[in-house]
Amino acid sequence: MLYIVIAYLWASICLYILLGGADFGAGIVELVSKPKHRKTVRNIMYDAIGPIWEANHMWLIIAIVILFVGFPEIYTTMSVYMHIPLVLMLLGIIARGTAFAFRHYDAVTDEMQTVYSHVFTLSSLITPFFLGIIAAATVSRTIDTEATDFLSAYVYSWLNPFGVSVGFFTVAICGYLAAVFAVGQTADAGHQRMLVRLARAFIAIAVACGGAVFVSAHRSGIPLVEWIVGDLWGQLAVLLATLSLVALFVALNRRSVLWMRLLAGFQVVMILFAATYRHYPHLILLKNGGDLSLTDHHGGLASIDALGWALVLGSIFILPALFYLMYAFRGNRK
Amino acid sequence: MDDFLAARSQMAMSLGFHIIFACIGMVMPFFMSISHFIYLKTGNVLYKGLTKAWSRGVAIFFATGAVSGTMLSFELGLLWPTFMEHAGPIFGMPFSLEGTAFFIEAIALGFFLYGWGRFNRWFHWATGVVVGLSGIASGILVVAANAWMNSPAGFDYVDGQYLNIDPIAAMFNDAWFSQALHMVLAAFVATGFAVAGVHALMLLKGKNTSFHHAAFRIAALSACIAALLQPVSGDISAKDVAKRQPVKLAAMEAHFDTEPRAPFIVGGIPDEENDTVRYALKIPGLLSFLAHGDVDKPVMGLKDVPRENRPPVAVTHYAFQLMIGLGMLLAALAVVYLYGLIRKRPWLSSRWLLRLFVVAIPMGYIALEAGWTVTEVGRQPWIIHEVMRTADAVTPMPGIVYSFYLFTAIFISLSLIVIFLLYRQIKMVGRLYDPTDPEYQKNP
Numbered sequence: 047m048l049y050i051v052i053a054y055l056w057a058s059i060c061l062y063i064l065l066g067g068a069d070f071g072a073g074i075v076e077l078v079s080k081p082k083h084r085k086t087v088r089n090i091m092y093d094a095i096g097p098i099w100e101a102n103h104m105w106l107i108i109a110i111v112i113l114f115v116g117f118p119e120i121y122t123t124m125s126v127y128m129h130i131p132l133v134l135m136l137l138g139i140i141a142r143g144t145a146f147a148f149r150h151y152d153a154v155t156d157e158m159q160t161v162y163s164h165v166f167t168l169s170s171l172i173t174p175f176f177l178g179i180i181a182a183a184t185v186s187r188t189i190d191t192e193a194t195d196f197l198s199a200y201v202y203s204w205l206n207p208f209g210v211s212v213g214f215f216t217v218a219i220c221g222y223l224a225a226v227f228a229v230g231q232t233a234d235a236g237h238q239r240m241l242v243r244l245a246r247a248f249i250a251i252a253v254a255c256g257g258a259v260f261v262s263a264h265r266s267g268i269p270l271v272e273w274i275v276g277d278l279w280g281q282l283a284v285l286l287a288t289l290s291l292v293a294l295f296v297a298l299n300r301r302s303v304l305w306m307r308l309l310a311g312f313q314v315v316m317i318l319f320a321a322t323y324r325h326y327p328h329l330i331l332l333k334n335g336g337d338l339s340l341t342d343h344h345g346g347l348a349s350i351d352a353l354g355w356a357l358v359l360g361s362i363f364i365l366p367a368l369f370y371l372m373y374a375f376r377g378n379r380k
Numbered sequence: 381m382d383d384f385l386a387a388r389s390q391m392a393m394s395l396g397f398h399i400i401f402a403c404i405g406m407v408m409p410f411f412m413s414i415s416h417f418i419y420l421k422t423g424n425v426l427y428k429g430l431t432k433a434w435s436r437g438v439a440i441f442f443a444t445g446a447v448s449g450t451m452l453s454f455e456l457g458l459l460w461p462t463f464m465e466h467a468g469p470i471f472g473m474p475f476s477l478e479g480t481a482f483f484i485e486a487i488a489l490g491f492f493l494y495g496w497g498r499f500n501r502w503f504h505w506a507t508g509v510v511v512g513l514s515g516i517a518s519g520i521l522v523v524a525a526n527a528w529m530n531s532p533a534g535f536d537y538v539d540g541q542y543l544n545i546d547p548i549a550a551m552f553n554d555a556w557f558s559q560a561l562h563m564v565l566a567a568f569v570a571t572g573f574a575v576a577g578v579h580a581l582m583l584l585k586g587k588n589t590s591f592h593h594a595a596f597r598i599a600a601l602s603a604c605i606a607a608l609l610q611p612v613s614g615d616i617s618a619k620d621v622a623k624r625q626p627v628k629l630a631a632m633e634a635h636f637d638t639e640p641r642a643p644f645i646v647g648g649i650p651d652e653e654n655d656t657v658r659y660a661l662k663i664p665g666l667l668s669f670l671a672h673g674d675v676d677k678p679v680m681g682l683k684d685v686p687r688e689n690r691p692p693v694a695v696t697h698y699a700f701q702l703m704i705g706l707g708m709l710l711a712a713l714a715v716v717y718l719y720g721l722i723r724k725r726p727w728l729s730s731r732w733l734l735r736l737f738v739v740a741i742p743m744g745y746i747a748l749e750a751g752w753t754v755t756e757v758g759r760q761p762w763i764i765h766e767v768m769r770t771a772d773a774v775t776p777m778p779g780i781v782y783s784f785y786l787f788t789a790i791f792i793s794l795s796l797i798v799i800f801l802l803y804r805q806i807k808m809v810g811r812l813y814d815p816t817d818p819e820y821q822k823n824p
Contacts, residue, residue, distance in 0.1 A: 097494040100446060100486035104479070110453050111479045114464055115472025122465040125457030129777050133786070136454055140447045140790060144797070147443030151436050152801055153808035200777055345469030345545075352473050352547035360480030367487045375494060 047354040048347075052327070052340050054357045055112045060318055062105035064223065064311055067216075069095055069102045071224025073142065073170020074217060075244060076163070083240055088163070090241075091224070092150070094231040097375045099146065101368060103139070108357075115353045119343045120329050124180070127189045127203045131176045138173030141165050171217060178216030182209040185325060186268055190333040207262040215255035219314060222248035226294070226310040230303030242298050249291070273324040280320050287316035386781040387459045387774050392756065393784075394448065394455055396749055397791045401445035401798075403567035403748065404574075406519050407602075408438045409512035411575065414598050416505050429813035430595055431508075432496075433805065438511070439493055440801055444794060446486070459780070463763050463773035466542050470535050471528040473547040478521040485514040519567065520560040527555035530755065531624050532764050558620040559755070562613045565606050566751060569710060570744030572603025577741035580734040582806065591814040593729075600737065601721070603744070604714035610707055615670070622671035625765065626680040628758035631691045632700040633667055634660070635681050642667040642679035647701060650693045655683055657697075691760040699753035706747035713740055 072091040079087045095102070113121040125132065142165075149162035183189060183204040193199035225245035229238055263270035274280045290313040297305040328337040344350055381389070412434040419427035453475075457464050491499070491507035498504075528534075534550025536543045576599035582592040621629045629635070634650040634657040635642060644667040648660025665675035672679070682690055713736055720728040727733060763770040774780075810817035 097490040100442070101483065101490060103446070103450070104483040104486055107450055107453060107482065108479050111472070111475050114453075114457060114468040115476055116469070118465045118468035121457050121468065122461035125454070125464070126461050126775055126777060129458055129775070129783075132454055132458060133783060136451050137786075137790070139450055140794070143443050143447040144794060147440060148797060148801060151440050151805075153436070153804045153812055196778060345472075348545045349469035349472060349547050353476050356473065356476035356480070360477070360483070363480060364483045364487070367484060371487050371490050374491070374498065 047351045048341065048344060050354045051112060051116050051344075051350055051357065054354075055109060055116070055340075056322070058105045058109040058112065060315060062102075062109060063219075063318060064314060065098075065102035066105060067174060067220040067314070068223040068227050069099050070142075070170045070174045070217075071220035071222070072228075073146075073167045074174075074221040075224045075228065075248075077167035077171060078221070079240075079244065086237055086240075087228070090228050090232050090237065094228055096150070098371060100143075101371065103143070106139075112353065112357070115345065116350055117329070117338075117340060117344050120338045120340075123189070123191070123330060123338060124184070127191070127200065128180050128183060130200060131179050131183075131204050135173055135176035135180065138169040138176065140169075142169035142173060145169065170220075174216045174220045175213040178213035179204050179209040181216070182212035184330045186263075186266065187331045187333050187335075189330060191336075192334055206266060208259070208266045208268060211255060211258040211262045215252065215259050218248055218252035218255045219317075222252050223310055223314065226298070226306050229298070229301065229306060238301060242301075245298060246295075249294075274320045276324065279323060283316045283320040283323075287313050287320070290316070381781050381784070383778055383780040384771055384774050386784040388770065390780065390784040390787050391455060391459055392753075393788060393791060394452055395756075396752065397795065398445065398448040398452055399748065399752060400745055401441050401448055402515075402519060402522075404441040404571050405438065405445040406512070406515040406564075406567050407571035408434055408441065408575070409508060409515060411572075411595075411598050411602065412438055413505065413508040413512060414602075415594070416508055418594075420501055420505060425815045426591055426594055429815050430591060433809060433813040434595075435493060435508075436805055437802065439489070440798060442485070442489055442511075444798055446482075448791075448794075449482070458783075459775055460763065460773045461775050463768060466768065467529075467764060470542060470545050470547065470550045471525045473551040474521040474524040474528075478518050478525075481514045481517040481521060485511055485518065488514065516564060519564060523560045523563045524551055524553070524556040526755070527559040528553045529763060530559070530628075530759055530765050531555035532767050537767050554624055555620060558613070558617045562610070562617050562751070565610045565613050566744070566748045568606035569603055569610055569707075570748045572599050572606060573710060573713075573737070573740045573744040574742070575599035576603055577737045577739075578802075578806065580737035581741075582809070583729075584731060584734050584738070588809050588814045588817055590816060591809060596737075600717060603710075604717050607707075607710045607714035608718070611711060614704075614707065618670050619673070622679070625759070627682070627685050627689065628691065628696070628755075629671060630680060630682045630685070631693045631696040631758050632754055634693055634697040635667060635679060636683050638678055638681040638684050640668065640676050640678040641665040642671070642681075644670065645697075648697075650697050652690075652693050689761065691758050696754055696758045699750040699757065703747045703750040703754060706743045706750070710740060710743055710747070713737070 072095050076084060076087050076091060110121075113124075145162045145165035149159060149166060152158060152162070186206065186208050188206060188209075189203045190198050193203075222245060225241055225248050229241045229245065232238060232241070260270060275284055290309045294306060294309040294313065297309055325331065327339045327341040329340055330338040332338065412431055415427045415434060416431040418424065419431055488507045488510040492504065492511055495504045495507060499507075528550050531553040532550075533553035534546040534548070576596050579592040579596040579599065583589055583596060618629070621632075633645050634648060635645065636655045636657065641664055643662035643664045645657060646661040646663065648657040650657045667679050668677050669675045671677070682693065716736075717728075717733070719725070720733070759765060761769050761771065763773045805812075811819045811821055814820055
């Protein structure tokens, strides 16, 4: 049952990055698009995420619940040493969700719309940035459980060049997912052209940020290259990710909606796979050389069993309903 | 303010706001579904407009409740890591099920809000009902987790170790039923009276009267039925607390001396230094009767409890009095309204009755917050009743007070915006939702 729970944890993080990430990306794309396109982008994005955005963010809750029920030591270590970036990420989540809902449900359309839009787009940027920082901190051996001063314990644990570059990389990935997804949401050739341009730009930014991640990892002494291409599985994942990127460009040019979505999703899953599997089962690498691992630092087996059953039962209810929701509102074109 | 107090204040405030958003998100879907049902059965477009108007409210409150709930799932760890490290695996079961309920609620809400004209109309109606049912399920599960803190179960606590964990037994602890029942009814009372009061206010203003009258009737009827059931549930809760947490009961009642024929204390100012309560009205034997169903049975007083194990008496006592007082007032209003309704009295649409409902707008929520204060403050100094002290659970990170200021600012601005949005919704009823209004625009 432990492995089922771990699989659910990985799957929910993965789905959060894909679906929640595309969701954040909707705000990021709106933020960077030219003022004359902004209204179009906003409408396309709204049609795309309106009915499903709440559900997209449930994956984060599922992941967090799995952590605190199944792996309490990992959850509390993160809560204590990542307190500040977690709070900043939460600020983003709060501001973003409410601004998005308020923008749509305000009965009067006036200058408040601009306020909601500013809050929505800025917080769409902040949230994945700190999500990336937190993810980076778990593997960079910067969490110092023996630190005695405030800065080393609660700030330098996450604030470093590697974390910042992973943060930007996450933002770029979100923008890229959203732009690719949005292409299929409009039938207008001009809008499609604009979105394809945006998607390419985000891919370029993501590649550049990816480069920055490797450079900063190297300079901070994090053996990232070795982790990712050190064995066959990693090499395979990197190869597949690169190939799917090439194929994605073809799909974008041909405007084949299904393929571009599948390839973009697949590519991000491969990146996540390459980034996580070498650490498995360790989830947090500590500064003192210790590791918090999923197989050693879990709660009692009775709790894991109950959690596993709750997740399995939950999926029986959730997944069909979720698929039907996505199916029913697919290509919500106007 | 020290960090411990800041952490407690931040948690109290976050829950205090979330509880309001969550209760509205739990109850409004039912009002919406009732109105939707009437529309589907009668074809009266007024009810279609009302359903849409209320569903906007549901969407606003669901979004706010969802983000404040997400925040709470992190705050538990951010503020109380030691608690979560030990409690997580034990009381996690309701949380993992709640994740499912919450997820289903979000999916169903997506179907409902965007489903007009897309699906079979009864399927569409059913998705609205599912929003409400999964909301209630979420509420019950979260309260079951809180009940575990009051009534720890499902583990053996041996030499500081938490052994033989049984998550199912933890979920079905002794307090879950009485607490969940009381909470769900409270949600209906508070939201029902608030919604009814707002529509009563609009009726007094005399615009879109048939629209607001339809809305008022649905909300008022639900609120009144719940308000009459609530004292029964309160009695179950009181007897339960008397059995499991006699110290909390003593603090609620500012009851210092262990004695038979224990009096029920109304009002008064507890003096915690001298272990006495001044200027109180005492009704002999009533507390014994309420706690144990027998006027002669003794009720434990606070003097039997070491000072370091006593909760803050004054806060608990005042909050309890406030809850009971407001609950009685609302129950009285419910009796008047239901009597008028059954006997078809002409004063049912009189201005004085509507004014009473307007006055009642905040009462349910104040009572609800007071009740929450009773159960949380009354559990102190324990975070897990008689197992872990709250002070031992707090995060080692200094500077929580700034986090408290930050979250206070967030919640206050969030509430102001929500009130502003509701004000605008109500102002636009004629144009957006009431098809009988001359200004109504079909597709604005």
